[in-house]
Amino acid sequence: MGMFLVFGGAGAAMAAPADNGVEGKTFVIGTDTTFAPFEFRENGELTGIDMDLVRAIAEAGGFKVEIRSLGFNAALQALTSNQVDGVIAGMSITDERKQVYDFSEPYFESGIQMAVAKNDDTIKGYEDLKGKTVVAKTGSEGEAYAKSIAGQYGFTVKSLDQSATMYESVKSGSAVAVFDDYPVLAYGVAQNNGLKTVTDKVPGGSYGFAVNKGKNTALLAAFNDGLAKLKADGDYQKILDKYLANPTAAQPTTFLDLLGKSFPALMSGLKNTLLVTIISFAVAMAIGLLAGFMKISHNIVLRGIATTFVNIFRGTPLLLWAFMFYFGLPQLTGQPINIWVAGVLTLSLNSGAYVAEIVRGGIQSVDPGQLEASRSLGLGYGKSMQKVVVPQAFKMMTPSLINQLIIMLKDSSLLLAIGFAELLYQGQQIYAANFRVTETLLIVGVIYFVAVMALTKLANYADRRFNK
């Protein structure tokens, strides 16, 4: 079999007319996190119609794809900033989007349907929505359709980012209905997400694969070629049937089952959370020490730079910088940025501003007589700081620094917004596929709590050990 594939591959390569421009290359494809059955995670693996399709097309075209599960909005921003080469995310082809992206041939004909809570017998059609609130996904066809009839039926549309959050809103009663693409609703209902569909589907847009306007033309052509080929040999229908004809995949039933199934993915999330926190904290300490010393410097320029830095990063939200570094910076520089780099920059610059203040406060809390005594012995400023002032300052700073470390560990969860695969992100991925929101969040919460407790104990132990 292996031999056959090798020969087959070599033969295909030789037979290919010159070069299709994609063969042997690897493309980064952005997608949504939570759009079952098009993309979702099963036992930690990304799966779904979009995923099977894009992988099959890649195989047919002799190229490789690296999937980045970013979330719908984030994936589109990543595409605009050339962080990814293409996006496949159950995305409807619209005129607005055609202005900024180039689309493939449609690969799925979708439609909009409305769903309500399973036990809700009051909403049977659009007429019953008067004065109520419905939810739809930001930027989706469902949102556009709901808004187009909202005036006529007198209801309000609230836009949310994730399918799972939309369904929870309906189940908890903060909204009465959800407008979403029919295959997504059908899949969710089959997974016992607590909803039922009550209206007929409204024929809607078609889904397409998108690349940035004027870019990656070879990739787009290869997608169209591959799609035609899959449709011709029946593989396309097989993929659709796998998810739409019989969508009851094996989902966890008991809490223990859920825990066991989700544990590996959550542990990999925890690993990333801890790693990004530790790296960022080390960088934040370096930045904070530098800026802290600059703040107490006699040089007005250094002091000004440090004060400006601290004011900017204390005065702006962490999340803004995550977006800025991951989506904004690449558009300014034209260079894609690694998500770890963006994550570490975000956390360490924000935390560095707070550490700078802790360092400044710590050093200023040391009796000035200590520095004078050391200087009067003939030790220089640097030596005096190093041997006399800083060791005492650190002792006073330690509790605040430990506090900062714990804040950072928890704040690292905000990086899920740019698709960084940390702990809470992994939790979202899990409940997006199985709709067990409360239990999954509970597990994630316990893991965070244990991690924070362990880190606190470790830091306090180190404090006692080194600051006796």
Place this chain on the structure above:
Amino acid sequence: MSASPVETQKPAKITVKGLRKSFGANEVLKGIDVEIAEGEVVCVIGPSGSGKSTLLRCLNKLEEISAGHVVVDGFDVTDPKVDINEVRRHVGMVFQHFNLFPHMSVAENIMLAPVELKKATKVEARAQAMKLLDRVGLKEKADARPASLSGGQKQRVAIARALAMNPGIMLFDEATSALDPEMVGEVLQVIRDLATEGMTMVLVTHEMGFAKEIGDRVIFMDAGVVCESGRPDELFGNPQQERTKEFLSKVL
């Protein structure tokens, strides 16, 4: 000891000329001229706010000097080219609040400068620290933390620390003011011993009796100027200035 510097013809160890020092708009030293000979013990007295501590702190440039010249052991400390750290190694200083380093043991406090300034290995510095501690009567406290010492013991350690670089000059800034009365004696005894050994010393003090006893010369300062200066028996016994008389009548 009672001979005036002019009579002994010893070279000036410290020369202060036209020294002025301002903190913002507040001028605390308004032109000070003082010469101190080698081996001389000078006590500076005066009411609080008269500038005596500031004068002392200008001698090793713990305060920036606004105008005038201060020459210590041949170094003009007002000259920016002079390495002030080098000058300070020749000038030991003892503070009112001891300023011992709380994160180091007593011996480490004393060893810090010799080791960091590469004047001695750790072993040599430790041996020297033990000698100095013996001299101030605290050998058994070498490995104690400063926090466990009494005020008088702390100040004796501080003196030992100031002596670690073998300075030719010692400055005492109200060294006994923060001490309980019963501990003043032990510190004064150490200072007295240093005077006997011929150390050049400048002491800012409120201990008039002690100033009278060990001072070769007493300087009375008031409002940023030297008001009167002379041998202790003269200054205390027959003050010439009204201001001096008034001050002494209050403190004696």
